[in-house]
Amino acid sequence: MKANIASTNEGKNISNIKPSDQQINKLLMHFQAGHLDKAKKLAASITHKYPNDVLSWKILGAVLRQTDRKSEALVANKKVIALSPKDAAAHYNLGVTLKELRIVEEAEASYAKAIALKPDFAEAHYNLGVMLVELERYEEAETSYAQTIQLKPDFAEAHSNLGDVLNGMRRFKEAKVSYQKAIALKPDFAEAHYNLGIALHELGRFEEAEGSYLQTIKLKPDFAEAFNNFGIILHKMGRHEEAEVRYKQAIKLKPDFVKAYNNMGTVLQAQGKSEEALGAFKQALTIKADYSEAYNNIGAVLNGQGKPEEALKAYEKALEINPDFSKASAGMGECLLKIGKFEEGRSLIQKNDGSISL
Known part of the structure; x- marks a missing residue:
């Protein structure tokens, strides 16, 4: 007969025994110090020995997510909820992991x-807003961000994200106010300055937009999109040489920035530098072969150079890519008139109004 092994846990359910305060404190110390490998090993050990310890499962889930082991994190997050179904933070953490795994509806x-369990959970309202934007449910996202701000008025990112939603719905005046609030709370918030510039641009307040873009690139000198948008504003104000400089800076930062090449082509053409403009448009096409705007702009330059037959080929290519491109259709009409195809040309011109496209 085999001898029984003695155990101090005889007659008890081992899963109900808790880890010591020393173990938990050590786990928290590793996690808060960013020693994720040590935290993971200790959390895995504790959850194996004490499978009902909620905090250890929470930390294990957080560590696994932060170390890009999201599927394993998902298991840990769900274990926490099984142990503590009314834990709002647990549902929130599960949502974060699901979002990163692109399991959108479950997130x-x-x-x-999490919000149902804890209505004043500002971060949950905020992340729900982020999720709703990705789902293109902008009015619901607006509500979530507004609720976030009501709960946490000093949440700069919530003000900025609300501005993004309002910008997307073309409510530019309201967006401007949201971005200004974000900047007041966080003056070095480069993205908020940038997006404020976009709202001001849309409102036709070009000089103020210029100030926003200047502040953006001061805070974030490698922000290629800000240089590009700055160039657009300068171009619209007729400051073509300055715009050209900004586009070149955008391209230097982001060599595959197709829109910046196209925009630089337009400002070169505005300065009468037709051959350089063609070079910029063609460079855009080496990056994005189906870029209809570049073909349209090549057509406009060639047409202006008195080469309607060559221009027609460029316009045809633009329309092949985008059959509804009215500017290319109108440009084609002008070329048809020049080569004597009057009926076709007049028909297209009456239907459309063409010009170089930004």
């Missing part, structure tokens, strides 16, 4: 559950 449901 939304997790954030909603």
Whole structure:
């Protein structure tokens, strides 16, 4: 007969025994110090020995997510909820992991559950807003961000994201106010300055937009999109040489920036530098072969150079890519008139109004 091994846990359910305060403190110390490998090993050890310890499962899930082991993190997050179904933070953490795994509908449901359990959970309202934007449900996202701000008025990112939603809905005056609030809370918030520039641009307040873009690139000198948008504003104000400089800076920062090449072509053409403009448009096409705007602009330059037959080929290519491109259709009409195809040309011109496209 085999001898029984003695155990101090005889007659008890081992899963209900808790880890010591020393173990938990050590786990928290590793996690808060960013020693994720040590935290993972210790959390895995504790959850194996004490499978009902909620905090250890929470930390294990967080560490696994931060070390890009998201599928394993998902298992840990769900274990926490099984042990503590009314834990709002657990549902929130599950939502974060699901979002990163692109399991969108379940992520939304997790954030909603966290809010149902804890209505004043500002971060859950905020992340739900982020999720709703990705789902293109902008009015609902607006509500989520507004709720976030009501709960946490000093949440600069929520003000900025609300501005993004309002910008997207073309409510530029309201967007401007949101970005200004974000900047007041966080003056070095480069993205908020940038997006404020976009709102001001749309409102036709070009000089103010210029100030926003200047502040953006001061805070974030490698922000290629800000240089490009700055160039657009300068171009619209007739400051073509300055615009050219900004486009070149955008391209230097982002050599495959197709829109910046196209925009630089337009400003070169505005300065009468037709051959350089063609070079910029063609460079855009080496990056994005189906870029209809570049073909349209090549057509406009060639047409202006008195080469309607060559221009027609460029316009045809633009329309092949985008059959509804009215500017290319109108440009084609002008070329047809020049080569004597009057009926076809007049028909297209009456239907459309063409010019170089920004």
